[in-house]
Amino acid sequence: MSSSASASLPAPVAGRAGPLARVTGSPLLQFLGRRLLAAIVVLWGVTFLTFVVLNHLPGNAAQQLLGINATPAEIHQLSVKLGLDKPLLTRYGEWLHGLVTGSLGHSLASGQSVTSILASDLPVTFELIAFAFVISLGFAVPIALLAARRPAGIFDRASMLLSMAGLSIANYVLALVLVYFFAVKLNWLPALGWVPPSRSLSQNLKYLIMPAVSIALALLCFYARLLRADLVEQLRDEDYVTTARAKGVGPWRIILRHALRNSVFGLITVVALNLGTLLGATVIIEQIFGLPGIGHELLSAINSRDVPVVEGTVLVFGVIVVLANLIADLLYSALDPRVKYGSAN
Amino acid sequence: MSANDAGPAATGEPAVVSQAEEGGAAGGPLLEVTDLRVDFHGARTVRAVDGLSYTVPRARTVALIGESGSGKTVSSRAIMGLLPESARVVGSIRFEGEELIGLPEPKMRSIRGGSIAMIFQDPARSLNPTMRIGAQITEAIHTHDRSVSDAAAFDHAIELMELVRLPAARERFRQYPHQLSGGMRQRVMIAMALSARPKLLIADEATTALDVTTQAQIMELLRDLQRRLGMAVIMISHDLGLAASFADDVLVMYAGRAVERAPTRKLFSQVRMQYTRALLGAIPRLENPPHLPLAAVPGQPPDLSVQQLGCPFAPRCPAASQKCVEVRPPFAEQEPEHLWACWHPAGVEPRS
Numbered sequence: 001m002s003s004s005a006s007a008s009l010p011a012p013v014a015g016r017a018g019p020l021a022r023v024t025g026s027p028l029l030q031f032l033g034r035r036l037l038a039a040i041v042v043l044w045g046v047t048f049l050t051f052v053v054l055n056h057l058p059g060n061a062a063q064q065l066l067g068i069n070a071t072p073a074e075i076h077q078l079s080v081k082l083g084l085d086k087p088l089l090t091r092y093g094e095w096l097h098g099l100v101t102g103s104l105g106h107s108l109a110s111g112q113s114v115t116s117i118l119a120s121d122l123p124v125t126f127e128l129i130a131f132a133f134v135i136s137l138g139f140a141v142p143i144a145l146l147a148a149r150r151p152a153g154i155f156d157r158a159s160m161l162l163s164m165a166g167l168s169i170a171n172y173v174l175a176l177v178l179v180y181f182f183a184v185k186l187n188w189l190p191a192l193g194w195v196p197p198s199r200s201l202s203q204n205l206k207y208l209i210m211p212a213v214s215i216a217l218a219l220l221c222f223y224a225r226l227l228r229a230d231l232v233e234q235l236r237d238e239d240y241v242t243t244a245r246a247k248g249v250g251p252w253r254i255i256l257r258h259a260l261r262n263s264v265f266g267l268i269t270v271v272a273l274n275l276g277t278l279l280g281a282t283v284i285i286e287q288i289f290g291l292p293g294i295g296h297e298l299l300s301a302i303n304s305r306d307v308p309v310v311e312g313t314v315l316v317f318g319v320i321v322v323l324a325n326l327i328a329d330l331l332y333s334a335l336d337p338r339v340k341y342g343s344a345n
Numbered sequence: 346m347s348a349n350d351a352g353p354a355a356t357g358e359p360a361v362v363s364q365a366e367e368g369g370a371a372g373g374p375l376l377e378v379t380d381l382r383v384d385f386h387g388a389r390t391v392r393a394v395d396g397l398s399y400t401v402p403r404a405r406t407v408a409l410i411g412e413s414g415s416g417k418t419v420s421s422r423a424i425m426g427l428l429p430e431s432a433r434v435v436g437s438i439r440f441e442g443e444e445l446i447g448l449p450e451p452k453m454r455s456i457r458g459g460s461i462a463m464i465f466q467d468p469a470r471s472l473n474p475t476m477r478i479g480a481q482i483t484e485a486i487h488t489h490d491r492s493v494s495d496a497a498a499f500d501h502a503i504e505l506m507e508l509v510r511l512p513a514a515r516e517r518f519r520q521y522p523h524q525l526s527g528g529m530r531q532r533v534m535i536a537m538a539l540s541a542r543p544k545l546l547i548a549d550e551a552t553t554a555l556d557v558t559t560q561a562q563i564m565e566l567l568r569d570l571q572r573r574l575g576m577a578v579i580m581i582s583h584d585l586g587l588a589a590s591f592a593d594d595v596l597v598m599y600a601g602r603a604v605e606r607a608p609t610r611k612l613f614s615q616v617r618m619q620y621t622r623a624l625l626g627a628i629p630r631l632e633n634p635p636h637l638p639l640a641a642v643p644g645q646p647p648d649l650s651v652q653q654l655g656c657p658f659a660p661r662c663p664a665a666s667q668k669c670v671e672v673r674p675p676f677a678e679q680e681p682e683h684l685w686a687c688w689h690p691a692g693v694e695p696r697s
Contacts, residue, residue, distance in 0.1 A: 239470040240471060244473070247462075248459055249484065249488050262475055337521040
């Protein structure tokens with residue numbers, strides 16, 4: 001991540017047309033550099049705020065570890081051992097120092113390194129999110145295309161009505177309903193647990209499908225409505241659509257080849273922004289389905305006031321959100337030839 | 346001219362010109378519009394075109410002239426079948442003897458961009474901003490002939506671009522619309538329109554959005570192409586001067602109707618209809634003294650959702666009488682080749 005920063009940092013005050021100056025003068029690199037600086041500020045703010053909030057919650061890790069029967073002396077002893085008696089800023093400073101030197105610290109509860117916890121939990125959450133993405137976009141795009149083909153047609157009305165309903169269902173409610181039908185009543189799918197894809201991909205997907213659908217449904221409905229509205233607007237108002245029709249191009253080709261590419265920008269923005277919400281949703285959904293993901297880990301870490309684990313998780317979430325928005329911006333320029341970052345050449 | 350030989354129109358048909366001379370089965374005019382009516386249904390029904398009739402002979406240029414809302418664009422989109430679903434089109438539009446109104450959509454699609462092509466007012470918006478120029482031209486080629494290979498389509502596109510005198514065609518092929526000037530974009534639009542060798546080109550205010558120098562170049566290009574390809578042109582404009590320079594026949598429209606029609610020379614030597622006269626009077630002239638207020642046709646075009654009994658121009662007309670308000674003047678051939686709809690035509694002795 002720091003490669004582009006270190007590429008631009010040692011740039012000497014060389015001749016104006018020197019090769020290094022040309023590299024650092026590249027609008028895209030400058031754009032990425034600015035975004036990286038902003039990301040560092042954002043991540044610093046997020047981790048610091050989390051630190052402060054955790055510090056102000058009643059109780060600390062020592063208390064949570066020893067349970068309600070522990071004496072104050074025992075709690076104090078463990079607090080000192082864990083370094084929890086030091087001032088807030090000192091502890092945050094130590095955490096930051098660790099971060100810069102490449103260590104995220106160790107769990108106060110288990111003593112495991114945070115890095116190894118993240119390494120074992122992140123793949124589960126990533127798979128869940130990726131699956132939810134595939135489901136939501138995989139259905140939203142075709143639905144939007146079919147609906148926009150005949151605005152106010154039967155498919156359009158039905159899908160937009162259903163999507164309104166889908167939008168109004170909370171993901172945890174949907175999760176419980178799914179469990180009731182597919183696990184309890186029909187016994188088709190397991191209600192709880194996890195099998196890693198390395199052991200059995202089909203089993204893995206079986207465990208993953210209900211959690212992923214629970215998260216994806218509302219997003220699917222939202223994306224479908226958004227893209228459909230954008231497509232209908234393009235098809236109705238844009239002159240290039242009329243040109244294509246005047247060329248004799250068929251309706252499906254007009255939608256797929258012309259309108260879609262000019263309509264996806266709103267969708268890209270929303271998908272990137274939604275990623276934060278999506279990460280939040282995994283915390284609840286992983287809990288309901290007993291998935292050993294990072295959301296699950298985050299919740300138990302908060303409960304046990306396991307500051308390093310919470311901080312590590314929050315940092316990873318922050319990086320994901322920042323990266324998603326950066327990718328969205330880069331996608332704009334990839335899809336719209338008029339968008340160029342940096343100089344207006 | 347090599348583009349013409351390679352064009353998809355070379356599907357065994359003889360050249361357009363010879364077909365016209367032949368007389369053929371069609372014999373009559375290329376396009377024949379009869380009593381065309383277009384209504385838009387909404388909260389109020391608006392009759393945008395109200396009984397329009399005209400013909401376009403082969404290889405000739407007919408100018409449709411009128412203010413915004415006079416029905417010139419709507420009537421030409423009716424020919425192309427490009428109106429929104431809220432539009433109801435009745436009457437008759439015959440192209441080479443074939444009725445276009447009510448033609449099934451797939452059939453209509455083969456005519457659109459095939460034997461009838463259209464270019465539009467704003468070349469900045471008429472091209473897809475996210476698609477390369479070349480892809481947009483080859484799409485037009487492939488749409489009307491799927492058998493063309495990619496390489497042949499590329500060659501044809503380059504030929505078309507050279508035909509419309511787009512400089513550095515190969516380079517432009519890979520560029521996006523925003524990298525081109527307005528005039529170049531309109532040339533791209535024309536190249537696309539010509540890809541299937543149309544017999545009729547509808548130019549809807551094709552030069553209005555361009556500056557005057559570019560406008561002249563594009564019009565010259567259109568005239569040149571029209572002659573070389575033997576193509577008929579419907580030129581839609583609000584600019585009488587442009588019509589005078591480039592059209593063979595002029596049709597003046599007002600409130601969805603034809604109000605005056607004649608060969609260009611005749612029309613401008615003897616303007617009859619009061620509205621045409623008012624339009625001509627509104628053209629600023631170089632010999633006018635400076636700081637003279639610009640002349641304008643007073644008043645507003647009528648509300649097309651309200652049916653009129655008499656002449657729709659009567660409320661704005663200096664020569665209007667009670668008769669004009671009550672009885673609609675017929676649009677008829679009052680002098681050889683000269684049709685107009687007016688009870689008090691200019692320069693004609695009033696009949697008793």
